[in-house]
Amino acid sequence: MSVARYWREIPRRYRLEAGKCSNCGYIAFPHRLVCPECGSRKFEDYRLKDTGKIVSFTTIEVGPTEFSDQVPYNVGIIELGDEVRITAQIADADPKDIKIGGKVKLEFRKIQQDGHAGVIKYGYKAVLV
Amino acid sequence: MDNNKAGIVGYGAYIPRYRIRVEEIAKVWGADANSYKKGLDVLEKSVPGPDQDTISMSVEATKYALKRAKIDPQEIGAIYIGSESHPYAVKPSGTIVAEAIMATPDIHCADYEFACKAGSEAMFVSMSLIKAGEMKYAIGIGGDTSQGAPGDALEYTTAAGSASFIFGKDNLLAECLYTHSYMTDTPDFWRREYMHYPRHGGRFTGEPAYFKHTIGCGKKILEKSGMNPSDFQWAVFHQPNGKFPKRAAKMLGFSFEQIKQGWLVPLLGNTYSGASPIGLTAILDVAKPGDLIFMVSYGSGSGSDGFIFKVTDKLPEVQNLAPHTRYQLENNRIYLDYGTYTKYRGKILKAE
Numbered sequence: 001m002s003v004a005r006y007w008r009e010i011p012r013r014y015r016l017e018a019g020k021c022s023n024c025g026y027i028a029f030p031h032r033l034v035c036p037e038c039g040s041r042k043f044e045d046y047r048l049k050d051t052g053k054i055v056s057f058t059t060i061e062v063g064p065t066e067f068s069d070q071v072p073y074n075v076g077i078i079e080l081g082d083e084v085r086i087t088a089q090i091a092d093a094d095p096k097d098i099k100i101g102g103k104v105k106l107e108f109r110k111i112q113q114d115g116h117a118g119v120i121k122y123g124y125k126a127v128l129v
Numbered sequence: 130m131d132n133n134k135a136g137i138v139g140y141g142a143y144i145p146r147y148r149i150r151v152e153e154i155a156k157v158w159g160a161d162a163n164s165y166k167k168g169l170d171v172l173e174k175s176v177p178g179p180d181q182d183t184i185s186m187s188v189e190a191t192k193y194a195l196k197r198a199k200i201d202p203q204e205i206g207a208i209y210i211g212s213e214s215h216p217y218a219v220k221p222s223g224t225i226v227a228e229a230i231m232a233t234p235d236i237h238c239a240d241y242e243f244a245c246k247a248g249s250e251a252m253f254v255s256m257s258l259i260k261a262g263e264m265k266y267a268i269g270i271g272g273d274t275s276q277g278a279p280g281d282a283l284e285y286t287t288a289a290g291s292a293s294f295i296f297g298k299d300n301l302l303a304e305c306l307y308t309h310s311y312m313t314d315t316p317d318f319w320r321r322e323y324m325h326y327p328r329h330g331g332r333f334t335g336e337p338a339y340f341k342h343t344i345g346c347g348k349k350i351l352e353k354s355g356m357n358p359s360d361f362q363w364a365v366f367h368q369p370n371g372k373f374p375k376r377a378a379k380m381l382g383f384s385f386e387q388i389k390q391g392w393l394v395p396l397l398g399n400t401y402s403g404a405s406p407i408g409l410t411a412i413l414d415v416a417k418p419g420d421l422i423f424m425v426s427y428g429s430g431s432g433s434d435g436f437i438f439k440v441t442d443k444l445p446e447v448q449n450l451a452p453h454t455r456y457q458l459e460n461n462r463i464y465l466d467y468g469t470y471t472k473y474r475g476k477i478l479k480a481e
């Protein structure tokens with residue numbers, strides 16, 4: 001991920017900023033220009049809830065190069081309090097402690113760093129509560 | 130409203146879940162765990178996860194502080210983070226924390242460094258700006274993911290954690306009645322640019338460094354306030370190990386009962402810039418209206434910042450709005466073996 005793209009995505013990565021359709025209430029995360037439900041182009045700013053539950057998860061044993069020194073790590077589909085589903089790592093957790101339906105909250109974590117000299121990228125990860 | 134009033138309107142601490150026991154470190158270096166445990170008064174220490182650093186922990190601590198303060202982050206006029214482990218050598222930590230809590234763009238920011246005193250410096254400056262009427266709210270944070278060289282005595286205590294304080298004039302949880310700062314040039318501990326681990330002056334770190342400044346600052350602030358140690362319900366000191374703060378308390382005339390609640394080091398280790406600030410959060414978690422709190426930090430190099438706080442009627446209403454510090458310290462711990470610990474701390478690196 002380029003520094004420019006990371007920078008553009010700061011509002012959603014740091015603060016879970018989404019768009020809520022002014023017409024039908026659909027929550028777009030990330031932001032969209034057109035509502036997939038009703039075609040409206042009017043959105044209000046909306047911040048997702050930072051708690052939710054695990055819908056599904058998997059443990060990655062062999063990851064892509066930039067995550068290879070983190071294996072094994074857990075990735076889950078999380079349904080947040082506002083019924084929006086996001087994909088996030090589940091941090092600080094032994095796979096045997098992760099359960100479908102288990103409650104989580106989102107914490108601010110380092111997601112990736114570009115070697116020893118590059119930019120450090122932050123964002124959200126889920127932790128069990 | 131008294132125009133000079135200023136104090137804490139929100140506070141929070143964040144302690145990572147990982148721990149390593151003294152035995153686990155001693156085993157690798159052929160050292161006697163019991164003599165370290167007795168000598169340092171430390172049983173285990175916190176370790177940041179591989180995805181945690183001073184910035185990420187400070188964001189979480191500040192989110193807890195905001196839950197208790199219940200203020201609009203857009204009204205925060207300054208954010209200062211004190212740490213000796215800012216993730217970047219050049220690029221502020223505070224911009225990232227401010228962005229994460231939605232406090233940008235009308236905000237002043239600076240990162241502080243003064244070994245273990247950087248956190249209390251951030252608190253001191255934030256509060257002074259409030260007293261001066263420059264802004265409505267200011268945040269002072271102390272946090273570290275400190276490192277000790279493998280096998281060095283510091284490796285048994287260097288730990289991770291962060292504490293965040295929001296200062297303001299109205300709806301105070303604790304009013305700051307007095308401050309005092311005390312420092313001299315004392316080279317007891319340092320780290321040069323590009324060096325991964327600090328160096329220290331061994332026994333030199335005690336008498337002419339920690340004790341001289343802690344006691345010096347403590348005496349001066351007592352003098353300034355006209356108060357006696359027995360007037361305080363609580364006291365907290367910098368805690369590089371368990372022994373030093375116990376002895377400093379005794380030298381100043383405080384009892385162990387007064388420091389016990391904020392004396393977190395046996396299970397937490399030394400969180401450097403976070404040490405006395407996190408201890409203060411543990412005290413605020415349980416303090417009662419009218420209680421007086423005495424705090425003296427210490428940072429090598431060397432200096433101490435002293436604070437006297439008086440708890441207001443409002444504190445009990447917000448204590449349970451975020452996780453208590455001692456709860457985080459004593460629950461949900463994940464114990465690491467030495468190998469995993471060295472990997473998490475970046476002491477060993479995977480081949481490219």
Ligand SMILES: [Zn+2]
Nearest residue numbers: 021024035038
């Ligand atoms: Zn719509």
